[in-house]
Amino acid sequence: MPKDTGIGASSKRREDVRFLSGKGLYTQDIALAGQTYAVMVRSNVAHGKIKSINTANAAAMPGVLAVFTGEDFKDVGGNPAGWLINSRDGTPMREPKRPVLAHGKVRHVGDAYAAIVAETYNQAKDAAQQLADDTEIEELPAIIDMKAAVANPANRVHDEIPDNLCFDWGWIEDNRAAVDAAFKSAPHVTTLELVNNRLVPNAMEPRASIGEYNPGTGDYKLTTTSQNPHLTRLLVAAFVLGIPENKLTVVAPDVGGGFGSKIYHYGEEALVLAAAKKLGRPVRWIAERSESFLSDAHGRDHVTKIELASTKDGEILAIRTETLANVGAYLSNFSTATPTFLHGTLMAGPYKVPHVYVNVKTVFTNTAPVDAYRGAGRPEATFSIERVVDKMCRELGLDPFEVRRKNLLTPDQFPYTTPVGLVYDTGNYQATLDKAVELGDVAGFEARRAASAAKGKLRGMGLSTWIEACGIAPSHLVGVLGSRVGLFDAATVRVNATGNISVMTGAHSHGQGHETVFAQIVADKLGIDESAVDIVHGDTSKIPFGMGSYGSRSLAVCGSAMNKAVDKIIAKGKKIAAHMLEAAEGDIVFEAGKFSVAGTDKAKTFGEIAFSAYVPHNYPLETLEPGLEETAFYDPANFTYPAGAYICEVEVDPETGKVDIASFTCADDFGNVMNPMIVEGQVHGGVGQGIGQALLENTVYDENGQILTASFMDYAMPRADDVPFYTVDHSCATPCTHNPLGVKGCGEAGAIGSPPAVVNAVIDALHRGGHTHVTHIDMPVSPARVWAAING
């Protein structure tokens, strides 16, 4: 029976009531007395030398309060990369300074080189246009194509970086000789060159930041669209503006989606703080959607050659990849980790592969920065592997289901150390594959195919068996790998005197429903009503230092910290109860909200214990502090490894090349599930984005570096009529072995597993339709590309 409350229940989301009533409070909804408006002045060329900026005309326009240029920030710090990656020859990566405002050169269309602050938005906008007119930029050749960027050392995004390479990374360099040897002796080698298309995350709420400064105390406050307010505070305070951390509060209120793009610190955040100090008034900056396209960190953008060595009957012997990964004009905070430790380490997939070697060259180009977007490196790895496995099956005439069964790790092989540095703790990949086959009615495919054929449509079925590493991440490990931060998390559980509870978590909810799920867990553990628990997040002045939400880490890491803090509350409660009940602490048991003496009917309720902690009249004050509040920090022992099997069926119209998703089936292993409704919603959303990547979305720069897809009129977001109802299942659960809740994380799965299932289905449909010359179509698999492939 499904539970109706606590862990495992599909509790309805408490946050929904405010969102459904128009009472959410997003950054753009906040109006402050005396507020002023900032507008950024952005480059309209991809690459150029700033010859002169004449601010006089703009500064004299009505309502203009201040004009800022790169000159104003040239002496403060740059926005740093979070991970330092070495090239395979041991040399450190190149990290050019990423200034608050561009200084000297502009390096991509949308690169902000000045800002106007005015009394009204329209006044700031008018002055920004004037300033652009009064700026002379000498256009330089744009460096857009990655292969050309590496091949032509004369053109440089950064003058000090001759080959436009950030680093040339090998993983694992010691594997290389064995991998090469395995290829030499392999009975069959499958090769695939592919593009993992560049995406714009497009959270529906555009980025926004409001800066405030209190001249009386010297305190700053930044309200901003962030997935991780403490990390933003650290970056702004310690790296960029040099504000003491304790003088800066960062608040991320209701945030309208993130998908990675709001992990990072952006220059606008520093700008509004500096401007607020200068003016002594609040300064707000709200992105227009076109600014999101121009200046949010984009995702993916890999060009990969993958080779797979196998036996003639499909046993995988080795995998070797070479990837060019675009990092854009500057290094965004996670940009160097995404194509490396979130990508190369997953290149064994869920398979027993003896030998793997990954080479990634990260390339600077005159485009917007590229960083983690939902899945972050793992969709790229999964797409490469699952596409090449499928291609191998076609080349050898083998069944893609059977080949996967042959190569998937089996439950008795865990813990399993991969050749690319991870230790998978647990899983049952056969179970999820069997479940997907059952739910996707693979047995009935032929009848459906015939029905499609009768309508003149080609039907195909595509499979993807995927794995990811999330629950990011063990600090000691990421430290070895080059991270500049730890990736623990923290929670404070404050039991109030009247027995209700405030939980301050380092996680940030921007759609995930933490306010509901975290309360379910605490209430279940303490045997109290969910409504007695409030979750507080997103405000550095209220919450302990946590690292925020991304990498499907909220529950696995932040939730584990919270779980630990609740355990401390229970442990202290037992001491209090032992005193009140005049029993030994070891005889106290806590169950269903009651502390009782084992084997007796002597008991105190949780509320009585809480009250006693704050009104300590009958209390062991000589040995125990009053109060009932505990903080815990939790550093994970390992990544978590969700995995699953996805089956997509498509119908292709051979006349037009249009692909329709006929069905999509997901069988996932997320370990223990706290709220099935929310988990299923996360998978739906991830699959929706994956279908978007596979069929619709693409970010296109022309050869001059102009972005041709900078609005929702040009960039094809998935809409309600582009997708079907999805079938999702999470019953094949193998609980994570190293965190207390046994959870693995579900936020990115859908976006990781789905793109190869879609593309494999399209290729399958074309082959079944007789178009066997088509071996690959790059994403997005648009009607034009499919039609060209059929007729090519």
Place this chain on the structure above:
Amino acid sequence: MTKVTMTVNGKSVSAEVEGRTLLSAFLREGLALTGTHIGCDTTQCGACTVHVDGKAVKSCAVFALDVDGADVRTIEGMANADGSLSVIQQAFQDHHGLQCGFCTPGMVMASAALLADNPKPTEAEVRHHLEGNICRCTGYHNIVKAVLAASGQDVPAVAAE
């Protein structure tokens, strides 16, 4: 500046506005009704959808002066008289038809307008009608379910779980 008068969520309001003031700006900045969200600048995303004389309208695409004399309803005016969620709002909560909540006001307003015109839409009709409202979180599955449920139709019969 020109005087504009309209009914918003049952109350008559009047204000002096510039000719270029959009209805969305009038609602958000003039009346502090910030439930109407701004998600794009090309009338594509639908987060700003409100009702004007009962029809769904993207409020970023009309001037405040254009709706002089009209009856405007926003998400803040959708609840029942006793403050409880209306049938369509409740269906969105019951079926997890929202995650980050940003597109939600527009989705609710667009869906309510559909059901007013077509009380028993098919799944395809719901999807087609919502084509002008973008959601990045839900993959639309539970939004479509919520709208079908709000129409009184048997959701499990049409939607896989």
